[in-house]
Amino acid sequence: MDVRNPFLSREREEYRLAEKLRAQRGLTQKEVAKIAGIDESTVRNYELARRTPKPEHLRGLATALEVMPEALATFNGLASLNELFLMTVELADAYGFEFGYDEECAYFVPVREFFVEGVRRWAKAYEAMCANENTFRDDYELWKDVFHDHFSKADFPDVYPEYDPMRPDSEQRWVSRRFAEALKEIRLICGLTQEELADRAGIGLFTLRSYEQGKRLPRAKQIESLCGALRITDAALARHYFGSPNQAMHYLFAIAKTASLTPENDVDAGPRLRTQDNMMGRGFVCLADKIDELKADPTAARQEDFSFRIATFDLMGEETDRAFKQSGRRQVNVTAELPPRA
Known part of the structure; x- marks a missing residue:
């Protein structure tokens, strides 16, 4: 029996990606099914987002589409801003990212080598695409779909040995x-x-x-x-499964596209994901300040206060607005032309 994650919407759109990739390769549903070793009707249901692919089908589908299995991981593209923000906080906690901001933007910075290198390569691919979007957009999307790299399990103690790609549960x-x-x-x-x-x-x-x-x-x-x-936000208890570091990178690709985060290689900060001075950016600013407060006073009481504030955090709430204004961050011209979404 399939077990559904209640924190993911039933109305999933991510498997329309399979239809797009099949069209690019010029394969019929029958051909994809044959290569993947599954029924044609099953492929049709996946493409129409009527069903979520079973874990044992992902590798065959990925082989047929010539992408990584992680590129077909479930993602709630209909998530609210609060859900996206808290999902980013979850991922940061599990895989080692830090939040910060300067006069130009708020950002999300990797600290472990796998993600430092991954975001560096991502930013380079994104920069090339922006230089000629009409020509390289499809190549850029394919680059993300085939992304993978080697990593050490010892670098991710919060994930391993919990993560086991061979276990469907x-x-x-x-x-x-x-x-x-x-x-x-x-x-x-x-x-x-x-x-x-x-x-x-x-x-x-x-x-x-x-x-x-x-x-x-x-x-x-x-x-x-x-x-x-x-008395916490509807998204406060949501917990998501990001899998291996490679799968987490593919989650980042999806989060960035939905939340308008841009990969860049900053001269001073290094590889990072920056916000477009939107509501997500406000969340990053407020969170960075709260983390600094926690570092200055790591008592149990402060930790409880931090955890509860995250649970009650509302990107569009009045308290967030006050905290953002008190941060001292210079306002950026949000009417400026923005680059294409990552």
């Missing part, structure tokens, strides 16, 4: 464990017992306990009830 185990940790942490910060939270959310006590033990994931309706009871 890796995503479920990862998301369940991370969701359980987040739910329990926020409940304790709010000073609630399991009984009190269950009562407020209208959820059975044994059901809540199973969530906190990582035995099961709630459905979207239960997640909404839990967030309302804890």
Whole structure:
């Protein structure tokens, strides 16, 4: 039985990528199915986004389309700005990225060699595409779809040995464990017992306990009830599975395209993803300031305050607006012509 991640929308558009790539290669659905070793009707359902490809089908599809399996990883292209922001925070925590800003922009910087080199190569490919978009746009998209590099498992202790590409339930185990940790942490910060939270959310006590033990994931309706009871944003408890560093890079490609982040090789900061001074940029600025406060005072109380602020963080809220204005960051001319989305 397929297990669906409740934090991803049912209305997925990412597998329309398969249709585009098939058209570029001039293959029919029948030909793709034959190479991938699956039924033609299955390929048709994937292209129409009626179904999400099974993990065991991804490698065959990738072989047929001549891309990396990671390029076909699930991604919620309909995510809200808050969801995208918190997804970026999750990825930064798992794979080692830092947030910062200067007078020109807010940015997202890799600190581990795999991602430093990956973003450096990405920025170079993006720069070439921008120089002649009409000619190189398709080549640029293909470059992202075939991206991969070698990495050391020892460099990613938060991911390995949890990540196992040979196990189809890796995503479920990862998301369940991370969701359980987040739910329990926020409940304790709010000073609630399991009984009190269950009562407020209208959820059975044994059901809540199973969530906190990582035995099961709630459905979207239960997640909404839990967030309302804890008075946190609807996206605060969302947890996503990024897999290997190669798969995480492909998530970054998707996040950047949706959130208008641009890869660049900055002379001083090095490889980084910069915002276009949009709402995501405001989030990066506020988060960078909060992280600096946490570094200056790493007490348990400050950590709890930081965790709760992330859980209640609203990119379009009044508190975010005040924090952004207090940051001292110079306003950038947002009416200037922007480069194409990455």
